[in-house]
Amino acid sequence: MPAGYWCPVLHAHLPYVRHPEYPEFLEEDWFFEAITETYVPLILVLDGLLADGVDYRLTMTLSPPVLSMLQDPLLVSRYHRYIDRLVELSRREIDRTAREDARFHDTARFYHHEFSRIRECFRGTYGSDLVRAFRKHRDAGKLEIITCGATHGFLPLMDGVPQAVRAQIQIAAQHYRKVLGRDPAGIWLPECGYMPGQERFLAEAGIRFSFIESHGITDAHPRPSHGTFAPILAPGGVAFFGRDTESSRQVWSSESGYPGDNDYREFYKDVGWELPLEYLADFMPADGMRKNVGLKYFRITGKVGLGDKQPYVRAWAMEKAASHAGDFLQRRQQQIREAAAGMSQPPLVMSPYDAELYGHWWYEGPEFLNFLFRKMHHDQDVVKTTTPSEHLDRHPELELAQPPMCTWGAKGYAEVWLNPGNDWIYPHLEIAAERMVELAHRYQQPNDRERRALNQAARELLLAQSSDWAFIMKTNTMVEYAIKRTRDHVARFDYLYRTLSGGFLEEPILQEFESRDNIFPDLDYRVYR
Amino acid sequence: MAAKRETPTKATRKKPAAPRAAVKAPAAKRPASKPAVAKAPAAAAKPRKAASPARAAAKSKPVAAKAKPAARKPAVPRKKRVLPAALAPASLAPGLSEEERIEAAKYLPRDLPKRLFEEEQFLFPESYGVTRVRLLIKDPEWLFVHWDVDPKTLEALRSELGERVLALTRLTLRIADPDNGGSQTILLPPGSRSWYVRADAGRSRAYRSELGLTLPSGEFRSLAHSNTVVTPRVGPSPDGVAPRRRVFGSAPTPAGRAAQAAGEAKPASVPAAPVGLEPWKPQPEHTDAAERRADGRAEGPRAAPKTAGQTKGGASDAFTPPGASETHRR
Numbered sequence: 001m002p003a004g005y006w007c008p009v010l011h012a013h014l015p016y017v018r019h020p021e022y023p024e025f026l027e028e029d030w031f032f033e034a035i036t037e038t039y040v041p042l043i044l045v046l047d048g049l050l051a052d053g054v055d056y057r058l059t060m061t062l063s064p065p066v067l068s069m070l071q072d073p074l075l076v077s078r079y080h081r082y083i084d085r086l087v088e089l090s091r092r093e094i095d096r097t098a099r100e101d102a103r104f105h106d107t108a109r110f111y112h113h114e115f116s117r118i119r120e121c122f123r124g125t126y127g128s129d130l131v132r133a134f135r136k137h138r139d140a141g142k143l144e145i146i147t148c149g150a151t152h153g154f155l156p157l158m159d160g161v162p163q164a165v166r167a168q169i170q171i172a173a174q175h176y177r178k179v180l181g182r183d184p185a186g187i188w189l190p191e192c193g194y195m196p197g198q199e200r201f202l203a204e205a206g207i208r209f210s211f212i213e214s215h216g217i218t219d220a221h222p223r224p225s226h227g228t229f230a231p232i233l234a235p236g237g238v239a240f241f242g243r244d245t246e247s248s249r250q251v252w253s254s255e256s257g258y259p260g261d262n263d264y265r266e267f268y269k270d271v272g273w274e275l276p277l278e279y280l281a282d283f284m285p286a287d288g289m290r291k292n293v294g295l296k297y298f299r300i301t302g303k304v305g306l307g308d309k310q311p312y313v314r315a316w317a318m319e320k321a322a323s324h325a326g327d328f329l330q331r332r333q334q335q336i337r338e339a340a341a342g343m344s345q346p347p348l349v350m351s352p353y354d355a356e357l358y359g360h361w362w363y364e365g366p367e368f369l370n371f372l373f374r375k376m377h378h379d380q381d382v383v384k385t386t387t388p389s390e391h392l393d394r395h396p397e398l399e400l401a402q403p404p405m406c407t408w409g410a411k412g413y414a415e416v417w418l419n420p421g422n423d424w425i426y427p428h429l430e431i432a433a434e435r436m437v438e439l440a441h442r443y444q445q446p447n448d449r450e451r452r453a454l455n456q457a458a459r460e461l462l463l464a465q466s467s468d469w470a471f472i473m474k475t476n477t478m479v480e481y482a483i484k485r486t487r488d489h490v491a492r493f494d495y496l497y498r499t500l501s502g503g504f505l506e507e508p509i510l511q512e513f514e515s516r517d518n519i520f521p522d523l524d525y526r527v528y529r
Numbered sequence: 530m531a532a533k534r535e536t537p538t539k540a541t542r543k544k545p546a547a548p549r550a551a552v553k554a555p556a557a558k559r560p561a562s563k564p565a566v567a568k569a570p571a572a573a574a575k576p577r578k579a580a581s582p583a584r585a586a587a588k589s590k591p592v593a594a595k596a597k598p599a600a601r602k603p604a605v606p607r608k609k610r611v612l613p614a615a616l617a618p619a620s621l622a623p624g625l626s627e628e629e630r631i632e633a634a635k636y637l638p639r640d641l642p643k644r645l646f647e648e649e650q651f652l653f654p655e656s657y658g659v660t661r662v663r664l665l666i667k668d669p670e671w672l673f674v675h676w677d678v679d680p681k682t683l684e685a686l687r688s689e690l691g692e693r694v695l696a697l698t699r700l701t702l703r704i705a706d707p708d709n710g711g712s713q714t715i716l717l718p719p720g721s722r723s724w725y726v727r728a729d730a731g732r733s734r735a736y737r738s739e740l741g742l743t744l745p746s747g748e749f750r751s752l753a754h755s756n757t758v759v760t761p762r763v764g765p766s767p768d769g770v771a772p773r774r775r776v777f778g779s780a781p782t783p784a785g786r787a788a789q790a791a792g793e794a795k796p797a798s799v800p801a802a803p804v805g806l807e808p809w810k811p812q813p814e815h816t817d818a819a820e821r822r823a824d825g826r827a828e829g830p831r832a833a834p835k836t837a838g839q840t841k842g843g844a845s846d847a848f849t850p851p852g853a854s855e856t857h858r859r
Contacts, residue, residue: 014635021647022647027636030635030636030637034635156666157665159665159758160663160665160756196759215763218765219761219762219763219764219765219766220766221762221766221768222766222768223765223766223768252627252628252631253627255627259631267634292637354631354632354635356634356635357631357632360634360635361631361634397774398774399774400774404733404761404762405666405760405761406761408628409626409629410624410625410626410629411668412668413666413667413668413669413761414665414666414667414668415667415668416629418665418667418673419667421622423673423675423723424653424723426665426673426675427663427675427677427722427723428653428654430663431657431659431677468636471629471632471633471636472633472636474622474625474629475621475622475625475629475630475632475633475636476621476622477621477633477636477637478636478637480643480644480646481646484646484648487648487649487651487653488648488649488651490651490653491649491650491651492649494651
């Protein structure tokens with residue numbers, strides 16, 4: 001029996017971005033980049049572990065928007081175009097670097113091989129359906145897939161309209177059942193946002209566990225005995241696993257954490273911003289803008305300006321990933337041995353990360369996990385990986401405690417999603433949520449068109465509630481787009497509400513909304529009652 | 530009075546104006562080849578020089594780990610290049626945590642030239658024609674209050690008191706702890722729609738707000754009450770309540786069964802049948818208010834008790850059991 005357990009959790013989420021009204025849309029690249037740099041590389045790692053008989057456990061959120069996008073025919077077809085172009089660009093880069101800059105030639109060859117392998121995995125192995133791949137690993141008993149809020153709505157700030165909180169949970173659970181064929185055992189609360197009382201909606205959906213930030217456990221009442229080394233049972237019968245600070249910092253921190261190592265790939269230096277535009281013409285938007293294309297030739301190098309970065313050497317980076325995996329394992333062993341001394345059951349270290357941190361941000365992240373799982377399996381018996389469900393089955397006795405409101409954002413509360421840069425959205429979101437509840441009660445026997453309009457109104461509300469928009473407004477990334485999305489969905493909801501409140505609903509407009517914002521085709525507005 | 534809404538092209542009373550983009554044309558009819566995106570400024574579109582001039586024909590060294598120490602020496606003279614500002618990490622908002630900076634990398638690029646989106650022509654209403662006030666918790670130290678005042682309310686006041694009195698009337702916010710007493714009053718500036726209110730950071734407390742009007746005479750006229758929120762306690766629970774244990778009731782999951790079958794997990798006491806998960810409530814926490822009451826010390830002025838018909842405050846309210854208001858407090 002191991003001295004303790006490590007429970008890695010990867011949270012895969014992106015907002016629902018799909019623009020059929022444009023032949024190409026810049027923000028759809030977020031999803032394509034995540035497939036190319038995170039989802040497929042992780043699947044390739046898991047495939048390898050399974051083929052080699054490595055016993056591992058991993059928990060992953062596949063948020064409803066991510067699952068929906070992975071199964072959307074338009075986005076899948078656009079991804080084919082994206083990866084085909086990337087393979088072609090990397091092929092051209094082999095020639096160009098051989099001619100012009102040999103320093104990057106090996107890396108160009110590596111990219112061509114990697115992109116070809118990713119395309120083969122996506123198109124060939126899994127028939128353009130990555131959900132199949134995740135299901136395969138779940139069915140093998142290695143991967144636990146959990147759900148999330150329907151559109152990643154930040155639940156603590158929805159507390160004023162409990163039906164809206166409930167709808168986020170219920171719709172997510174229904175979608176999970178439809179796509180993955182089972183009930184979700186666990187949920188990732190969007191942004192780890194927990195508000196006392198909301199766990200009753202989780203319990204109602206049959207959800208057994210979730211995750212919260214460390215202080216959600218350490219500040220719980222009464223005080224849990226073992227801190228984050230053991231889950232607690234909150235009112236309503238939902239278990240909460242607390243985030244382990246030490247293992248989180250080792251990976252999350254770009255300064256003291258592994259991803260900041262000098263040999264790893266530099267994220268901010270992409271050929272999309274450096275090579276001549278005419279050379280990249282096939283890969284850039286038609287209007288002369290530039291964007292990342294995913295070929296990055298430099299390593300972090302050190303604390304130097306971007307112009308002083310040195311060429312990336314894949315072998316060095318791999319060596320570092322293996323070394324960091326060894327270090328991580330050693331630290332977990334030490335941490336668990338120390339924690340186990342005062343506990344009657346093996347301690348559990350729960351480490352949640354954004355899935356996209358692995359691969360997209362930390363390019364070598366998937367290989368780090370690959371090394372780590374193999375080392376844990378082959379080299380030692382002190383720490384074993386586990387999933388929350390497994391842990392609860394194994395240790396069903398929990399301490400009872402009430403966590404306080406908490407999130408995993410800056411300072412541990414709602415500041416990231418509620419500040420002077422984005423607070424203006426909440427009055428509109430709250431009114432829309434209240435109106436949705438009102439519509440759901442008012443329409444007891446709608447005709448077909450009214451039912452479609454009601455369901456579409458719910459979709460617009462859900463899409464407007466995505467916490468990504470407030471996050472983007474706060475972090476100053478694609479603010480213009482975040483405002484556009486908020487405006488679009490609130491406007492469409494407003495239109496539908498007014499047509500359902502005595503106005504005339506125009507069929508072409510309803511069809512247009514249904515075609516654009518097509519998430520959750522089976523949604524039933526009565527969930528808001 | 531009608532709320533301020535979008536600019537409809539042909540709005541009629543019975544036919545709500547659709548957001549403009551939707552009215553324009555269905556996607557299929559729209560020229561597909563030309564997205565409505567603004568042209569990038571010429572500077573942004575200007576081709577940059579290739580990454581670096583070709584080096585001598587020297588082929589790259591094999592990337593074996595053994596070659597690393599030698600290969601590390603920078604033999605290649607560097608040509609300084611300036612990365613476009615659009616990609617520089619410094620363009621992120623200041624004050625972000627490391628995790629937020631990393632997470633923000635999902636939403637790149639940023640600082641693009643202004644783009645023209647096809648988007649709904651919609652002005653967010655200044656008022657939805659209802660009088661209401663709502664409270665949200667930002668963190669243990671700050672609350673966020675937002676409100677709406679039905680223009681009809683102000684019209685009625687104008688009729689009753691006259692233009693001059695109305696001009697001197699101030700929208701006012703009162704924040705109170707309905708259980709432990711204490712309150713603060715904020716005279717709001719004209720045109721404001723929301724406000725951040727300082728909370729008692731030292732402990733968890735309940736707050737409720739009341740929106741009203743302060744007339745020139747000093748008279749306060751209440752307009753609406755908000756939901757009640759409870760700020761989170763910071764720090765470990767001071768109460769030395771011995772933790773209780775209880776069987777987590779549920780049958781093993783498929784993943785758990787698979788692990789058990791493989792002989793890895795030997796659950797000591799997994800119940801054969803699911804155990805009831807009836808709602809559980811924590812014991813009331815030790816509170817300053819309770820202590821003061823026990824000591825017989827004076828408390829601050831008490832706010833009026835809740836009455837039927839007041840706005841229900843969501844799950845927070847629902848969770849606080851009547852008569853056990855100290856449940857989450859510290």
